[in-house]
Amino acid sequence: MAAMSPHQVFRDASGRSLADYPRPSIAVDTAVLTLLPDDEGRPLEIGVLLVRRPTSDATARLAWALPGTFLHEGETLARAVRRSLEAKAAVTGRAPQQLRVFDDPARDNRGWVLSVAHLDVMAPADLESLRDVDATRVVPVQSPGRLPYDHSAIIELAVERIRGEYEERPDPRHLLPRRFTIADLRAVHEAVAGRPLQKDTFRRAMLDKLVEASGVASGRVGRPAQLYSRRNGT
Amino acid sequence: MAAMSPHQVFRDASGRSLADYPRPSIAVDTAVLTLLPDDEGRPLEIGVLLVRRPTSDATARLAWALPGTFLHEGETLARAVRRSLEAKAAVTGRAPQQLRVFDDPARDNRGWVLSVAHLDVMAPADLESLRDVDATRVVPVQSPGRLPYDHSAIIELAVERIRGEYEERPDPRHLLPRRFTIADLRAVHEAVAGRPLQKDTFRRAMLDKLVEASGVASGRVGRPAQLYSRRNGT
DNA sequence: CAAATAGTGTCTGTAAGACACTATCCC
DNA sequence: GGGATAGTGTCTTACAGACACTATTTG
Secondary structure (H helix, E strand, O other): OOOOOOOOOOEOOOOOEHHHOOOOEEEEEEEEEEEEEOOOOOEEEEEEEEEEOOOOOOOHHHOEEOOEEEOOOOOOHHHHHHHHHHOOOOOOOOOOEEEEEEOOOOOOOOOOEEEEEEEEEOOHHHHHOOOOOOOEEEEEOOOOOOOOOOHHHHHHHHHHHHHHHHHHOOOOOOOOOOEEEHHHHHHHHHHHHOOOOOHHHHHHHHHOOEEEEEEEOOOOOOOOOEEEEEHHHO | OOOOOOOOOOEOOOOOEHHHOOOOEEEEEEEEEEEEEOOOOOEEEEEEEEEEOOOOOOOHHHOEEOOEEEOOOOOOHHHHHHHHHHOOOOOOOOOOEEEEEEOOOOOOOOOOEEEEEEEEEOOHHHHHOOOOOOOEEEEEOOOOOOOOOOHHHHHHHHHHHHHHHHHHOOOOOOOOOOEEEHHHHHHHHHHHHOOOOOHHHHHHHHHOOEEEEEEEOOOOOOOOOEEEEEHHHO
16 A cells, blocks of 8 residues: 555546445454353354344345444444344443455445455344244244345354354353353353363363352362363453 | 345345445455565565555655555456456465455545555565565564545554464465475564464464475585474375 | 485474363352 | 272374484586
């Protein structure tokens, strides 16, 4: 990018100013991931938040989509993501994270629209408040149904990203509360990874990335489990 | 993103159409990475391509920047990257790859400009043709000098990305010709990693990711080295 | 022969996978 | 005690790191 001194109108080789070029609309679309529980309430698999689209008549088969909005003037992408989610969920995600830009000029028949795909993660509890709202659903990422645009690709990217993060660190997205047992942690990591993880190997790999917290888990049968928390209160 | 049936004007809750909203300009800025040789012509460290900016008068200290351009109508980001490079280099990079969007509304004093940072890689030979051109330089990524905007951050992201790729596979960006010795490969990987790599460990890790090619390397002193090539002609 | 580079044998330490065992709770 | 869950001991395998050795060329 060539740049000029401040407050000076930029003109290119053909003498046109910046404002003379056509500009695309910028959208943000967000895969809000969470965990879906099994019958006993334990984390089972990754779910993704969908919202009902203001669909016109017969296109009912594409009635659900990822939440998104257009970028407003003077707004950052992360702020646009949060704005698009605040209307749908009581608690906003912690840190919208960019995945990639979808830039096919013909991807949106409404015009020239670039979409910046984002990932956000919400704990299941934060999504309880909206579960019965008619305009939102949480579906398994394995079978999200037919989705418009590039939304299936966005979900795949988001899942890939979060799986990578969970292979490196214990619960980096704070799906668990501040204190938890190794069994809780393993259930979450298994749900994210989409496959069972070895009990003893998992424990040994995680122990030096956790700090021992005071107290043990009560309830249920069996020997009570030691509580742990993440390093440095993260 | 809500969507309408084809060829219908989209209007939001306030009845405004898509075109009524202000839209940002979209720029692409690219860190073109290559290898800088030492005195004997062996790859030593990662270099990045800079171009001279059409600087106005006294701002000479920011006279160099990453190549970039504005996105044109109907153009993909990758194509804009290639267009911005074709003017500067004889050979265009193989695959521009998105890094992230820089979206601070105040990052450019010319107006509202989002920049999509990209990574591209060129073999040193492909950059020979422009090395003496007055408007381009290749500088070490460790000490690129003062750069405008977010360009230093872009270079850091690009280096991080390419280092990750080179830890996984042998020369994924084709900095070497089709056939090469293990020693050639190790020199390239050491330059990318920025640190020396163990001779025997490196060899054993790479051997099963390569296919043996016919012939040995001639020249120099010492025992001639077996030639190898990448799997499946990639 | 010496010098130089290519390539291998092998030991050690670390860590994952797997299995079986011990520990401690509730009933 | 029985059932259930938490946590550990330990064997095997694999592999990175390290060092020293052998192999094959040029001069």
